[in-house]
Amino acid sequence: MRAVVIHAPKDLRIEDFPDPAPGAGEVRVGIEAGGICGSDLHYYHHGGFGTVRIQQPMALGHEIAGVVAAVGEGVRHLSPGMRVAVNPSQPCGVCVHCREGMRNQCLDMRFMGSAMRNPHVQGGFRKHVTVAAAQAVPIADRLSLAEAAMAEPLAVCLHAANQAGQLMGKRVLVTGCGPIGALMVLVARYAGAAEIVVTDVADAPLAVARSLGASQVFNVAARPAAIDPWRAGKGVFDVLFEASGNQAALRLAFDLVRPGAVIVQLGLGGEMTLPVNSIVTKELKLRGTFRFDGEFELALRLMGEGRLDVKPLITASLPFERAVEAFELASDRSKSMKVQLTF
Structure with missing residues (x-):
């Protein structure tokens, strides 16, 4: 079985990979679509991010969807031929945070395509993956598998919206318009925001944001x-979704939010120096947001019911054998928003 495997920065290979049969409570999924995420690009360009570094070869990918190929003993709700999106999160369910209902903060999380653990958790850019049956979520007939593979990043944005609180009638600023920033436009519009302004330093992603319903877009570099x-x-x-991970973008936004505003930090970009005086005197609410939990199923439901349309974000689909070309394309913000691999 073939997979897209990272060995070191810029060392991405198509290799044979173990292909286990599903055990009890597991399913084997034939992957058909997989989206290249910002974290995948960090592994490709830099070998990791922050203190997380590749220690051994690892299959990348966690935005995946496909068709059930086989089911293990005890699996009743899935059968071969069913189309599913694969939830890349596998929380332990027993640690203190899982018991508190914060499964995204699990102390023993296994997240596909992540080098945070050693040995690493292998990702989903493979012809087949075997996962816990609970991770394979059936999708609506109207959804393509390419759309279903967008459930993970959409879930990230739905979780961020939950962190922000009520958006109905609010004035929203989104800084950084990669795939996550663009999806935040969709989510904020769906949640009833009265105005959505988007900033970036490139024109191409801002054009996508405008097509998705942004009220106004601005290239703050130009x-x-x-x-x-x-x-x-x-x-x-009233609300800022900071999706760039860039300190300059966050610092600029502090001047644009009103007293009492909620700032939700989505982008990861390393350590930042914050204007604490502004946070104190304007009584700002700074909130982090990390991954998702039940929002994965919600993302699939909203797409399946036609309430959120992610198709405009999928700008290219390339065969997985051309993974290096696809990763280079995904790195060029002037040419792509979301690049997917097909299997």
Whole structure:
């Protein structure tokens, strides 16, 4: 069985990979679509992010969907031929955080395509994966497998929206318009935001944000003064979704949010220096957001019911044998939003 395996920065190979039969409570899924995520790109370009580094060869990928090929003993709700999205999270279910209902904070999480553990948890860019049956979620007939593979990043944004609280009628700012920032536009619009302004330093992703329903978009590299009207008074935005992971973007946004605003930090970019005086004097609420839990099934339901359309974000699909080409394309923000591999 073939897989897309990272060995070191820029050392991405198509290799044979173990292909176990499903055991009790497991299913074997033939993967058909897999989206390249920002974390996959960090492994490809840098060998990891922060203190997380590749220690041994690892199959990448955690945004995946496919068709059930076989089921193990005791699996009753799935059968061969069913189309499913694969939830890459496998929390332990017994640690203190799982028992508190915070399964995304599991102390023994197994997350596909992650080098946080050693040995690493192998990812889903493979012809077949065997996973716990609970990780394989059936999808609606109307959904393509390419759309279903978007459930994971959409779930990340749904969880971020939960962290922000009520968005109905709110003025929302999104900084950074990669796939996550663009999906935040979709989620904020669905949640009833009255105004959604998006900033980035490139024109191509901003054009996508506008097509998804952003009220206004601004290239703050080309037109830094364009956002000055939102500095009025003490700022005007009720909610900020910071999706770039860039300190400069977050620092700029502090001047644009109103007193009492909620700031949800989505992007990961390393350590940042924050203007604590602004946080104190404007009584801002700074909240982190990490992965997701029940939002994975919610993402599939909202897409399956036609309430959220992620198709405009899928800008290219390449055979997995051309993985290096696909990763290079996904790294070029002027040419791509979400690049997927087909299997």
